[in-house]
Amino acid sequence: MGVPFDGGSTLGWPGSRYAPGRIRDALRWITQRIEDGAIYSLETDSVHEVGDDLLRDRGDVDVVGHDIGATLDACSTSVAESLRGGRTPIIIGGDDSVLFPVARGVHEALPGRVGVIHFDAHLDLLDHNRFQGRVSQSSGMRRSLELDRINADDCIQVAVRHFNFPSSAEFKRKSGLTHITAREFQALGPVSAVEQILDRVSGADHVFLSFDIDAIDPAFAPGAGAHEPGGLTSGEALEAVRLLAPHCDALAVTEVNPLTDDNTSTTATLAAYLLFHFAVFGSGADRR
Amino acid sequence: MGVPFDGGSTLGWPGSRYAPGRIRDALRWITQRIEDGAIYSLETDSVHEVGDDLLRDRGDVDVVGHDIGATLDACSTSVAESLRGGRTPIIIGGDDSVLFPVARGVHEALPGRVGVIHFDAHLDLLDHNRFQGRVSQSSGMRRSLELDRINADDCIQVAVRHFNFPSSAEFKRKSGLTHITAREFQALGPVSAVEQILDRVSGADHVFLSFDIDAIDPAFAPGAGAHEPGGLTSGEALEAVRLLAPHCDALAVTEVNPLTDDNTSTTATLAAYLLFHFAVFGSGADRR
Amino acid sequence: MGVPFDGGSTLGWPGSRYAPGRIRDALRWITQRIEDGAIYSLETDSVHEVGDDLLRDRGDVDVVGHDIGATLDACSTSVAESLRGGRTPIIIGGDDSVLFPVARGVHEALPGRVGVIHFDAHLDLLDHNRFQGRVSQSSGMRRSLELDRINADDCIQVAVRHFNFPSSAEFKRKSGLTHITAREFQALGPVSAVEQILDRVSGADHVFLSFDIDAIDPAFAPGAGAHEPGGLTSGEALEAVRLLAPHCDALAVTEVNPLTDDNTSTTATLAAYLLFHFAVFGSGADRR
Amino acid sequence: MGVPFDGGSTLGWPGSRYAPGRIRDALRWITQRIEDGAIYSLETDSVHEVGDDLLRDRGDVDVVGHDIGATLDACSTSVAESLRGGRTPIIIGGDDSVLFPVARGVHEALPGRVGVIHFDAHLDLLDHNRFQGRVSQSSGMRRSLELDRINADDCIQVAVRHFNFPSSAEFKRKSGLTHITAREFQALGPVSAVEQILDRVSGADHVFLSFDIDAIDPAFAPGAGAHEPGGLTSGEALEAVRLLAPHCDALAVTEVNPLTDDNTSTTATLAAYLLFHFAVFGSGADRR
Amino acid sequence: MGVPFDGGSTLGWPGSRYAPGRIRDALRWITQRIEDGAIYSLETDSVHEVGDDLLRDRGDVDVVGHDIGATLDACSTSVAESLRGGRTPIIIGGDDSVLFPVARGVHEALPGRVGVIHFDAHLDLLDHNRFQGRVSQSSGMRRSLELDRINADDCIQVAVRHFNFPSSAEFKRKSGLTHITAREFQALGPVSAVEQILDRVSGADHVFLSFDIDAIDPAFAPGAGAHEPGGLTSGEALEAVRLLAPHCDALAVTEVNPLTDDNTSTTATLAAYLLFHFAVFGSGADRR
Amino acid sequence: MGVPFDGGSTLGWPGSRYAPGRIRDALRWITQRIEDGAIYSLETDSVHEVGDDLLRDRGDVDVVGHDIGATLDACSTSVAESLRGGRTPIIIGGDDSVLFPVARGVHEALPGRVGVIHFDAHLDLLDHNRFQGRVSQSSGMRRSLELDRINADDCIQVAVRHFNFPSSAEFKRKSGLTHITAREFQALGPVSAVEQILDRVSGADHVFLSFDIDAIDPAFAPGAGAHEPGGLTSGEALEAVRLLAPHCDALAVTEVNPLTDDNTSTTATLAAYLLFHFAVFGSGADRR
Ligand SMILES: [Mn+2]
Ligand SMILES: [Mn+2]
Ligand SMILES: [Mn+2]
Ligand SMILES: [Mn+2]
Ligand SMILES: [Mn+2]
Numbered sequence A, B, C, D, E, F: 001m002g003v004p005f006d007g008g009s010t011l012g013w014p015g016s017r018y019a020p021g022r023i024r025d026a027l028r029w030i031t032q033r034i035e036d037g038a039i040y041s042l043e044t045d046s047v048h049e050v051g052d053d054l055l056r057d058r059g060d061v062d063v064v065g066h067d068i069g070a071t072l073d074a075c076s077t078s079v080a081e082s083l084r085g086g087r088t089p090i091i092i093g094g095d096d097s098v099l100f101p102v103a104r105g106v107h108e109a110l111p112g113r114v115g116v117i118h119f120d121a122h123l124d125l126l127d128h129n130r131f132q133g134r135v136s137q138s139s140g141m142r143r144s145l146e147l148d149r150i151n152a153d154d155c156i157q158v159a160v161r162h163f164n165f166p167s168s169a170e171f172k173r174k175s176g177l178t179h180i181t182a183r184e185f186q187a188l189g190p191v192s193a194v195e196q197i198l199d200r201v202s203g204a205d206h207v208f209l210s211f212d213i214d215a216i217d218p219a220f221a222p223g224a225g226a227h228e229p230g231g232l233t234s235g236e237a238l239e240a241v242r243l244l245a246p247h248c249d250a251l252a253v254t255e256v257n258p259l260t261d262d263n264t265s266t267t268a269t270l271a272a273y274l275l276f277h278f279a280v281f282g283s284g285a286d287r288r
C-alpha cells in the first residue's frame, strides 16, 4: 500500500509523495519475468512459485494532505487491517514520519514483543523541537519506542552514520538502543551483519523492517530526502533484505523521492526491487 | 524577506522552501552592476541612483516547519512591520499559501481599500476541501477576499489559463472578480495590459502585487510548483513588473521551486530579476 | 488510445514508446478540475458540461515491438473501430510513423474526401531510402497521400521550417501540397492562421489533425524526437487546437519523447493539454 | 573555424571550450538534408545550390590553453587568412573574448570602415578592472572600438537588456554607440529591426556580425555563459541572421556552453542553425 | 568498429545508437596520455609500447536502420573480416542484439570451439515471443548457442542477477550453461572470479568477451538500456577486463545508452576505459 | 578558506570556481547537528566537544580571475597566515592548481620536512607543455616537489589509477615517489591503507593532506573536473580522512565542480563531510 504523503518532511527535500506511483511503475519491469506464476532467482538458482497474488495492491492509504495526524492514523489502520487479514503488509512511503504509524499498526494488530529493524542513515530519535514539532520524519523511532511492547532491546538501527545530536546519543545510552554503522555493515558483509541483526531481535515475537532509503548511499539511491555519503551499496541492501525477509511481519520503504531521483528513476527501481525481494523471499513459496 | 516554507503546497511539487536561498544567490549576479550606488537601465537608457540600501535583506520570516498557522502569522507580522517602517516589502516565498498572509499584513498596516494584482496561472479561489483544508497554496485569493477592505472590485487576476473548478467560476461571477488570460495579455502586449490592470485597481488606496511564478510559461520558469503551458514570456513579465512597480506597495514572488528548476537556476534568476526591477523602478530613484 | 511504439524512429532520438504512459499520468493533473461533470474554461470564460465519458481510454493498441507492419495495421484497425463506434479517436504516439495508419484508419472508416492538417517541423514526405525504408517516421505524409481519397488539395502542413530535401520540394510542387511555416504562423497569429488552414481543408468531408510535437519549439517541448528551433509556442499551439477541434474527426499527437523530456515532464504535460483542449472544444458540450 | 577556449570567461559559467565540438556534431543533423549539392528552404520556398563546399571546416584555431594573448592572436591570424583567401569566415567560440580578435582579423584583412553588429545581452564595454583585467569576455566591444577603422557610428548592439555599469553608459554616450534592446527588437519584429540595423551600419565598407548566444533567451538557449531572461526567441534570431547574412563579411557565434546546455544540446543545435542560415543565405547561391 | 543501431532494443530504453559516437569522443581523453607510442599503467606500474596502431577505427558497420537482419549480417561480416585480417576486433554497440552477430562472425572466421564470456545483468536466453520475435537484445546468447561450435560448456554468464524467466532456468539446466552472479563476483573479488571464468572456458580454442554494460551497477553506469541494481563496480569491471584481455579474441561492449547517461557521459567514459584496457593488456605490447 | 578560481583547469571541465559557495551551503546541513557545542559521532560512538569555533570561515582568498600567479600567491599567503596563527587551514578549491600554493604556504610557515599525502586519480606531475604551461591543475605535485623541504620520500600518491604519461613514470622512478592505486586501497581497506600512508610520511615534520575529489569514483563524486572510473567509494574516503586527520597540518579539497555535479549537489555534500570529518577528528576535541 502506498502513502503518498510528505507532510512530515520538514527538513531536507520534500517530494516523497510521488514515490508510490513511481515505485509501482518500476515494479512492472520486474514482474514481467513472472511466467505461469513462477519466477527464477539467479542468486539462489531456484524457481519460486509465487502465484498471482504475491503482491496485492491495496491502493493508497487515505492521505489527508494538510493533516499529518489524520494521515498517520489512516496508515496505522490500514497496516493493522492488512495484518489481521493474514497478509504481510508492505508500505511505500511517503516520508519517514510513516515509520511510527506502521510500527503502531503492527503493535495494534499483533500480540507480544514487537521488534524494529531500522535501516536508516539517521537515528530519527528527535523528541521535539519548535521547528519540527513532535511528529515528523525525524521522530519516528522515538515515538515508536513509546509504545508498550516495543522495547529498545528488540530494536536495532542499521547503516546509521556520521553525526547526530548529543541528546540522541544520551537517549540511546539510556534506552539501550544499539546500532551497526554503514561502515561496520560493510566490513562484516551482509551475511554476518544479518546474523547480528537477527540475534538482536531474537526476543521479539514480531518484527517490523523499516527501510529509509537513505540507508543506501546516494550514488545508488540519489532520489532521497537527504544525501548522506558513505552508505550501503544497492547489492548489500538487496542481499540483507533477502536474508531478513523470512523473519519479518511488515516492511516499510520510505523517503524515496522522485523529485531528487535521476531521470531514469534509479531509486524507484531499487526500491521496487527491495520490496519484491522481500515479497518473494518472505513468502515461503515452495521452490523447485 | 524570505519565507522558506512549502507546507501549503499540498498539491503539485513541493520544494519552494529553497527559493529564498537561491534567489538571494541569483541577486548577486545582478547587483554586481551597481557602481557607486548607481545602475544603468538599458530599457529606459537611464542611470538610476539606487544608493546602497535599495534592497535591505530582513532575513527569513520565523518559519515553523510543522505549523502553517504560526508561519503565516509570522509572515503577516513581518510584512506589517516593514510597511509601518516605511519600507516597500518584497516577500520571497515559499508556496503561494503566502499570498494570504502578505495581503493580511498589508491590510493590517495600511488604511483604506487594498487591491491585489494577482499574477498566476491558477485562480487560488478554493474555499475548502478535505485534502487541502481551508489554508493552502490553492486558497490564498479566496482568504484574502474575506478581509474587510479587500474587495473583488479592486482585484484582478492576470495570466490565468486553461481550466478550473466550476465552483470557482461561480465565486468569480458572484464576487465580480475579473481576469486577463495569458493569451489575452499576449495579444494586448504588456503596455496595454498594464493599463487595463491599473485601471481596474484605480479605486484602491494601496496595491499588493502577488506574483506566482507559474504565471510565466514553464519554458521560461521551469522551477515552479506545477506546469501550465501557454504562459507569459519572461520578457513580458519583466516589462509588466517594471511598469507596475511605481503603483504598488508590496510584492510577493511565490512558487519558485529549486527542486524542479533546471541545473542553471533559470527560474531563480528570473525571480531575482523580477524583484530587482520592482525595487529599481518602484523606488522612484532620481534618474540622470 | 496509446501506441507505445517507436520502431519507426530510425532517425533522431527514439523513446516515444514511453509517451502514452506519461501523457496519461499528466492528464490526471488536468482532469482533477472536473467537478460534477463540468469544467470551467478561463479562455472562453464558460463552463463546459463534459460528463464523465469525455475521454474514454481504449488502452494501448496491440503493438508488436519487432514488427512495424503488424503494429501499424493494429493502429489503423483501432482507429477505424473507434470511428465506426461514433467516437472521435485521439491517438497518442509513438513516433510519427503513426501518422500513416491513423490516416488510413480514418480513410477506411469514413466516406468522402479526407483532409489532413499536419502540424510538424518536418515534411515527412520521404518516399524511400536504404536506411529508413518506405515506412518510417519520415514517410507518414507521403504514404497517406497515396490513399485514394486523401488529396494534397485537402491537406496543409503547418509549422514546418528550415531546410528539407529538394526531392520533397519537387513532390510538393507536383502534388500541390502547401504549407504555413512556423514564422508565418506567428506573424499571422493563431486566429488568422486557423482561418487559412480551415479554408484550405474546406473541401474535405472529414479532417484528421496530426500533431507532431516538434511543431512546437524545443523551448516549450524539449521531449521530442529531434530539435528544430524556431517553432510555435505552447500558447499558440493550444489556441490553434482549441479553434480547430470542432472541425476535426481524429487527432494524433506524436513524437513526444519522455527520454529527452526534462525531469518535470513539460512536454507530456503540454501534450496532455493539447488533447484535452481538443476533447473539450471538439465535443460540442453545451456551455453554460 | 573553432576556438575551443574559455580562458576569457572570468565571470559567469565557463565551458564554452566544448562548443566547437558540439556545434559540429549538431551540424550533421542539418546537412543531411543536402541532396546533390542543393537544399530546400521552407521559409523562402526555394531550392539553393549550395554545392559541396558551403562550409569548409578549417579545424580549430591554435589555442594555447594557459595564454589568452597567444590564443587571441592566433584567432585574428586565422580570420585574416580566411578573408584574404576570399572566404567568409565563421568563427565558433569559445567565450566572447573572441569578439575582439575576430574584429581585429577583419580589420586587418579588409580595407575601409568596419562595422560591428553585436547581438548580446551585455554591452561588453568594460575597460579594465582588477578581477577581469583588460582582456576578457566583458571587454570585446571596448577593445574593438579602439581599432582605427572601427567607429561607434558603424556599430550597433542588439538584444541588450536589463542593467549595466553607469561607466558603460557614459562610454556609450560619449562614443555615440547605440542599441536596440531585446524588447524593442520584439516590438519591431525581425524585419523592421533588421532594417534599422542595416541602416545604422550602412556607412561601413565591411560588416562583422558578432553573435553572443545570450542575446537569445535562456528558454531557447540554456547553454550559455550567463542567464539573462527577456531575450530573443530562436525564431526571431534565425530570421534576423537570415536577413543580415547577405550584408556581412564574417560571423562569430560565441558563449555557447555545453556544460550548462540541456541534455539534448538544444543550444548547440540552435547555434548550428544560426551559422548554417548565415552560410546558405549569405552565399548568394543561385536559387531555383 | 561501431554499430550505431538499437533496433533490437524492443524492451527497455532505446538510444544505444548514439554509443559509438560518444565512446569515440571519450577515448580521446584517454589516448592523450600516449607519449611517443607508449603509455604508463599505474595498476601494473609499467610502461607499455602501444605504438600508433593500437586502436584502428574501422568506422561504423553498414547499419540499415529499418532492417535488423541486414544490419546484423553486416556486423558478422565486419567481425569476420577483421579477424581474418589478423586483428582483435572491438565492437561498440548498439544494443545487445549485437551479441549474436559478433559471436557468429568469430565462429565464421576462427576454427575450433568458441567460448563466450558473457557479462550481463540478464540471461538473454529468450527463444521467441510475439513482442520481441526471435532476434532482439534478449535473445543474443540463445541464438549464439545454436551455432555449431559454440557450446554451453565453453560459456559462462557473469554478473547476472535478480530474477528471470523460469523457461530460461530450464534452458540453462538442460544446456549446462552456468553463471556467476554479481554478488558472487564481489564476494570472490575480480582475481578469483577471473580464475573461475578462465577455468570454465579453458576448453575453448577461441574466446569472445561480450560485455553488456548493465553488468555494472547503474550507480557506475547510468547510461544503459535498463537499470538492475546490485551490479559490479566500475573498478571490479575494469580489473576483470584487464585480466581477461590476454585470453580473448574479440570484445563487444553493448547497451551503452547516451540518452539515459548523465550529462557528463559517465557511462561512455567507462566503456571507453573498458575497451582501452582490453586493447592495452590484450595487445601483448612489450613492457619496459 | 575558499579559492573560487578555476583558471588552472586548462584540461577537463572548468567550473570549480563555484565549489566554495556550494560546499559552504552543504556544511549547514551537517553543522545543524551540533548541540551546545558538542556533536555525536556514530562511527566512534562518542560525543565530541567541538565548541563554536571548530570551523572559522576566513572567507575567500583574494582571487584575481585573469591572473593565476597573483591568485596562487594570495593562496600561499593565506595558508601561511592561518598556520602562523595556530590554526589548521582547510582550503576549498578551486581547481588543483591550488595544490602547489597550499604546499608552498605550509612550507613557508612551518619548519622541517613537509610531507604531502596526495589523494588524486592523477599524478599531477607534468613539468611543462605548450598548452598548459608550467602552472596548472596538472603540475601541482611537480611544482611542490621543487620546494626545498618537500621531498618525494615524504610524499605518497593515493587512489591514482589507469594511465599516465611515460615521462611522469620516469620522474616518479627517479625521484622515488610512490603510490597506492585505488584498487590497492580497496583491497587493503582504509585501515591498512592509512597505516601504509602514515608509515610513508613518518619522517616528515609536518604533513599536508591534499584531496583532489576525483580520487573518489564518479559514481560518488560526479561533480569533478574529469571522470576516472574505478575510484574510491565515499565511505572509504571518509574513513581515510577520519584516520588521517590527527596527523595532518592542513587540508585542501580541490576539483569539486558544481557545473558537473548532479542537481542535488552530491559532490559538494561529500566534500563538506570530508572537511568536517577532518575538522572534528583532527581537532583533538575531548571526547565524552
Ligand atoms: Mn529516517
Ligand atoms: Mn534518513
Ligand atoms: Mn498561486
Ligand atoms: Mn499557480
Ligand atoms: Mn513528423
Ligand SMILES: [Mn+2]
Pocket: C096, C120, C121, C122, C212, C214, C215, C255
Ligand atoms: Mn517532425
Ligand SMILES: [Mn+2]
Pocket: D096, D120, D122, D124, D137, D212
Ligand atoms: Mn558578450
Ligand SMILES: [Mn+2]
Pocket: D096, D120, D121, D122, D212, D214, D215, D255
Ligand atoms: Mn553576453
Ligand SMILES: [Mn+2]
Pocket: E096, E120, E122, E124, E137, E212
Ligand atoms: Mn544483454
Ligand SMILES: [Mn+2]
Pocket: E096, E120, E121, E122, E212, E214, E215, E255
Ligand atoms: Mn542486459
Ligand SMILES: [Mn+2]
Pocket: F096, F120, F122, F124, F137, F212
Ligand atoms: Mn589533481
Ligand SMILES: [Mn+2]
Pocket: F096, F120, F121, F122, F212, F214, F215, F255
Ligand atoms: Mn585529478
